Amino acid sequence: MACFLVPASEAVITTVAEHIVRSREKNTEEVKSDVPKVHFSEKLGWLNRMLWGGSALLAFEHVWHGEVIPTFPFLTAVQNGETADMLAEMLTAGVGMAVLVTLIWGGMVIASGVITKRSKSTDALGGERS
Numbered sequence: 001m002a003c004f005l006v007p008a009s010e011a012v013i014t015t016v017a018e019h020i021v022r023s024r025e026k027n028t029e030e031v032k033s034d035v036p037k038v039h040f041s042e043k044l045g046w047l048n049r050m051l052w053g054g055s056a057l058l059a060f061e062h063v064w065h066g067e068v069i070p071t072f073p074f075l076t077a078v079q080n081g082e083t084a085d086m087l088a089e090m091l092t093a094g095v096g097m098a099v100l101v102t103l104i105w106g107g108m109v110i111a112s113g114v115i116t117k118r119s120k121s122t123d124a125l126g127g128e129r130s
Helices: 004-029 038-065 083-124
Strands: none
Touching: 004 038, 004 083, 038 083
């Protein structure tokens, strides 16, 4: 019904956070290194793309099934008096999807850190990177 609104709301918040973090990163001085550093704003960008893409696909699916309509109140659940069911779906499916996407993103951030750390240690030991 409206589960796509939860990850879309998270995407709005993380988009604002990404812009704030990016502006602060521009103000800090970077240390030159052979190993490229992935800034946190770029990592937040990964999360944003995952959330916006998933929300767009879910919204399209809801439009396709007639659950979202182009006239007010836009959600057929509200129009039909099923607001409680809609909120329950948002709390279960919507929150679940948003948490799952965020956990997957967290795994990506951890993997990125491990890969960067390995590259730095390989460079420090004088080894070759491939």
